[in-house]
Amino acid sequence: MGPFRFNSDNYRKLLERYIATEDESSLYQAEQFSKLSMQNNISPEEIINIHIQSLKELYPDLPKEIDSSLNFLLETMISYGLAYQEFQTLREKQG
């Protein structure tokens, strides 16, 4: 893998590798991914969205129950996304 970049393709590749290997280094990459995504002002519900899309690309026959459950999770993250935007505004004010 080349230099680490923030994009959904990269998330899918990291996720795929973690599912196949369950190695700690992939989990470390997940952590790095989220730090980078925060630097890019990506909100938590966008991460959930990228996760859902990645999972659907990896498993086109994802069981309907799993698909529904992820929609539900996405909905719970929307309020957190709004709080996260407010946090960014507060942090900018603090300079």
Added chain:
Amino acid sequence: MGPFRFNSDNYRKLLERYIATEDESSLYQAEQFSKLSMQNNISPEEIINIHIQSLKELYPDLPKEIDSSLNFLLETMISYGLAYQEFQTLREKQG
């Protein structure tokens, strides 16, 4: 269902109902749940954790790939959880 309360049993029940019905009112309950969980200082990665536990209780034979994928998602949310704690501290300072 009685008065709305914040706890993981309630999350599981709401999730179960949404998976069965996919109705808008369950999604609305998801939104209410997250607002309440924010009032209770629950961080986003704790929501992911509650989601994982609920899904495992509803589907004890959850495919290994799905289980692994959720661990990966949990890891990406840890940085957001730290930011969320910082946000709460900032907001308290602002009074």
